[in-house]
Structures are given as structure tokens and as C-alpha cells.
Amino acid sequence: MRSPASKRTAKKSAAKSARSATKDADLAADSHVPTVILVSGGTGYTSHNLLAAAMAQFAGREVNVIERFGVRTARKAKAVVNEAAKLGAVLMHTLVDPRTRLAIDQQARQRGIPYVDMLGPTLSALGDQLAITPRGQAGLLYELHREQFDRLDAVDFALAHDDGLRMHELDQADVVLVGPSRASKSVTCVYLAMRGVCAANVPLIPGHPVPNELIKLDPDRVIGLMLNAAHLASLRRTRMNEMSHLGIANYADPASITAELLEIRKLITRHGWTCIDVSYKATEELTEQIIKMIPARKMPT
Numbered sequence: 001m002r003s004p005a006s007k008r009t010a011k012k013s014a015a016k017s018a019r020s021a022t023k024d025a026d027l028a029a030d031s032h033v034p035t036v037i038l039v040s041g042g043t044g045y046t047s048h049n050l051l052a053a054a055m056a057q058f059a060g061r062e063v064n065v066i067e068r069f070g071v072r073t074a075r076k077a078k079a080v081v082n083e084a085a086k087l088g089a090v091l092m093h094t095l096v097d098p099r100t101r102l103a104i105d106q107q108a109r110q111r112g113i114p115y116v117d118m119l120g121p122t123l124s125a126l127g128d129q130l131a132i133t134p135r136g137q138a139g140l141l142y143e144l145h146r147e148q149f150d151r152l153d154a155v156d157f158a159l160a161h162d163d164g165l166r167m168h169e170l171d172q173a174d175v176v177l178v179g180p181s182r183a184s185k186s187v188t189c190v191y192l193a194m195r196g197v198c199a200a201n202v203p204l205i206p207g208h209p210v211p212n213e214l215i216k217l218d219p220d221r222v223i224g225l226m227l228n229a230a231h232l233a234s235l236r237r238t239r240m241n242e243m244s245h246l247g248i249a250n251y252a253d254p255a256s257i258t259a260e261l262l263e264i265r266k267l268i269t270r271h272g273w274t275c276i277d278v279s280y281k282a283t284e285e286l287t288e289q290i291i292k293m294i295p296a297r298k299m300p301t
Helices: 004-017 021-029 045-055 074-087 098-110 120-130 140-144 146-160 167-172 185-193 229-242 254-270 283-293
Strands: 035-039 064-068 090-093 115-117 175-179 199-203 222-226 274-277
Touching: 035 045, 035 074, 045 090, 064 074, 074 090, 074 098, 090 098, 098 115, 146 185, 146 199, 167 199, 175 185, 175 283, 185 199, 185 283, 222 254, 222 283, 229 254, 254 274, 274 283
Parallel strands: 035 064, 035 090, 090 115, 175 199, 175 222, 222 274
Antiparallel strands: none
16 A cells, blocks of 8 residues: 555656646747656656756756656557647657557657657666566556655655644644644654654644644544643754744743643643643654554555
């Protein structure tokens, strides 16, 4: 089973390839810049890298790139050829399925459309030397490095959804951490990301309403991080010393922190969220604990 991050990456690739042909045609028509249609049976990772390597040899020049990924049938291949003919574009593909490759190559040749089989010669040469037939299965490179891609995707997600940012995308998170300021929410999200878990964090501030986007989430996907007042006061004093301009009233006052933690704990209990005391817990240990708590359908594989 693919992890949540890899599913999210696949969805983003599918969304890109589903952009309307009309918009791409308008772009090509309004520009004197050459148009290249990248065609792939998978996510397009290989074709993008190959094109980037080639374009590096033409400093200061650019091309309009149209993405057509997930092309795995002769019918889709023919549609891409028709699009290239309409736009006067160059076709570049990394198709590995023999039937789909043959369809796009024949159609392009018959219609006089310039095309490049970016993997064909390599597959043929290796097949001859290894005396075996290529598997002809799209997306194998992505699967080979899937865990690495998942981690990168998760890190991007954690940074983009730190400290309550982009609340409208909160439902895309595998887990959301909540709690007071200086409760290790951000660093824990990064540690989770390095394990392929897409984590967001939202601060809870007494006197401020809990965001609706947070309330709507499955309670099992929201985890509160709490710590004792004395330890939190120490962390906040250190923070204030590091940030001399930070002058928030009562930010590090023990009595105020005690009252703040009491209110936050009530919020966590009211919404049915799990609560973890992180007062003297190592981030690595906390990360492992959270991963075990994430619903089974969200566990990274």
C-alpha cells in the first residue's frame, strides 16, 4: 500500500496533467517560444529531469512545456499526437509500454511530427546486452525512490502548514499537532516529515476561538502536546532572551502559564483529542509515539 505522501504526490501529478488543452493552446499560440509536450506513462519525473538536463545546454533559452502524464493506452497516445499537430509542438516521451510506445511513434511519424523517444535507445541497448526484455511498466523509478520522494513531499507540507498556516488545507494532513507556544510542535512535525508523515500544527491560544477547520477533523488525527508550567516557563524565558524584541506580556510568567495550560487542556478534552505530556520527552521518542497513534489507514509504509 502506498503511503499518504506518495498518494498525495500522485494526485498532484494527475492534477497537473489534467490541465485544459485550451489553456495550453492559448499559451503556445500567444508566444514565439517553441512548445514541447512531455509524455509519460507515470508521474513524469524522468521526462522532466531529462528535459532539464537538455535545456541546460541552451543557456538563456526557454520552451513552453505541456505535461501529458499517465498516458498508458494507444487511444491516449493518439490524442497527444493530435494535440502536438495542432500546436506545432515537439513530442518527447518516456513511454515504456511497448504498445503505447509503438502507437505514439507510428502516429507521430505518419503525421510528420518531430518526436523523441527519450528512453527507447537506452532500453534497446540494455536489452541486447542483458539478453532480457524490459519490463515495460511505467512508474518504476518513482517506486524505487518512493520513500525519498515521500519524505521531501512531507517536509514541504510541514513547512507550508506550520503554526496555523494554510488552514484550508488542514484536512490533507495525516496528523495535526496542537498546543501552547513552545511545546515542540514545529520540530516534531519536521521529525514526522522525515518519516514520510505529513504533519501540520496549530497553536491553541486561550481567549481565541478554535478554528473550524480544526474542529471538523477526525479527532483521532489531532494530537495535543502539553508540558508542565515550570518547564514551559523555562523554555519561554530562553526564547525571550534569544529574541530581545519579544515583549509579550505574561509570556513567561509562571502564574499566567499555569492558567493558560489549564484552559488549553480543557479545549483538548472538550474536542476529544489525545494529549501527550512532552515536558521531558526526546523529540525522537515523541515522533515514534505519534506514528503509532496515527490511524492505521494513515500509517506510512
